[in-house]
Amino acid sequence: MGSRVLTVAQDGSGDFKTVQEAIGAVPLGNTCRTVIRVSPGVYKQPVYIPKTKNFITLAGFRPEITVLTWHNTASSISHHEGSRVIGTGTFGCGSSIVEGEDFIAENITFENSAPKGSGQAVALRVTADRCAFYNCRFLGWQDTLYLHYGKQYLKDCYIEGSVDFIFGNSTALLEHCHIHCKSAGFITAQSRKSSQETTGYIFLRCVITGNGETAYTCLGRPWGPFGRVVYAYTYMDACIKHCGWDNWGKTENERCACFYEYRCFGPGSCSSKRVTWARDLLEEEAEQFIMHSFIDPDPERPWLAQRMALRIPYSA
Incomplete structure (x- = not known):
């Protein structure tokens, strides 16, 4: 499978001036990897x-200088696609929306520039299987990163926000990522609906930082009653509340939410003071979550190592 390369530059020196124009040039139902190289710049338009x-790669040079940004909120959406295509409300407000499978982004910033207090304002929604993000940044306040559906791998990424800023019902492994809590809220709102679903968010060797204040944010709350989140080998600064987790105002959620920690450290990791319905994993329990097989389960048809062949060690 060869790949083709398209270039985007705002000054007209590339094949296209906008990212969306380059996406438009990718053939429908394409089966070969198309790399869209995005020159440095702040691109102020929604991306769909x-x-x-499928098989699109967005590649920047450095995430700090290659920014895709827009300002839609759940209550105010301006987009080149209609609501029957992108949806409405929180679902439709992503500055960037990825629905094509086998998507890769590298060295790109995805931003929702709506100011604090704007309500739900998604920087990126991913509704697609087998997507990977390397050295990307996700900037926003509430609902920054909507990992809605499919399997995703995020490595060396930076994600910031306040309320439920990593949310949805995908199966995601976030490795070596920096999670920054800008103000009071909840890091995750994972929405697994039943114990049969294999979805969940795994944070592996991540770093959680805050704004200098103490005990103002929770590791997560269950958007779906069986919400599943694991933090393993992760540093938590003092911004994390001692209780750690929130039941979203429903005591019945405490019976089925699956909120776990494993060998975390830092001033925000106080296992003795956590809510009684969340717990530390035992070593044999943790194994299934801290391997890449959590998101790449079929050794006969691997997608992480084989298809992307990009800085993937054998085991997490």
């Missing part, structure tokens, strides 16, 4: 990758 366009 439809279900019919």
Whole structure:
């Protein structure tokens, strides 16, 4: 499978001036990897990758200088696609929306520039299987990163926000990522609906930082009653409340939410003071979560190592 390369530059020196124009040039139902190289710049327009366009790579040079940004909120959406295509409310407000499978982004910032207090304002929604993000940044306040559906791998990424800023019901492994809590809220709102679903968010060797204040944010709350989140080998600074987790105002959620920690450290990791319905994993329990097989379960048809062949060690 060869790959083709398209270039985007705002000054006209590339094949296209906008990222969306480059996506438009990718053939429907494409089966070969298309790399869209994005020159440095702040690109102020919504980006939409439809279900019919798979195997797209967006590659910047450095995330700090290659920024895709827009300002939609759940209550105010301006987009080149209609609501029947992108949806409405929180679902439709992503500055960037990825629905094409086998998507990769590298060295890109995804931002929702709506100011604090704007309500739900998604920087990126991913509704696609087998997507990977390397050295990317996700900037926003509430609902920054919507990992909605499919399997995702995030490595060396920076994610910031306040309320429920990593949320949805995908199966995601976030490795070596920096999670920054800008103000009071909840890091995750994972929405697993039943014990049969294999979805969940795993934070492996991550770092959680805050704004200098103490005990103002929770590791997560269950958007779906069986919400599943694991933090393993992760540093937690003093911004994390001692209780750690929140039941979203429903005591019945405490019976089925799966909130776990494993060998975390730092001033925010106080296992003795955590809510009684969350717990530390035993070593044999943790194994299933801290391997890449959590998101790449079929050794006969691997997608992480084989298809992307990009800085993937054998085991997490």
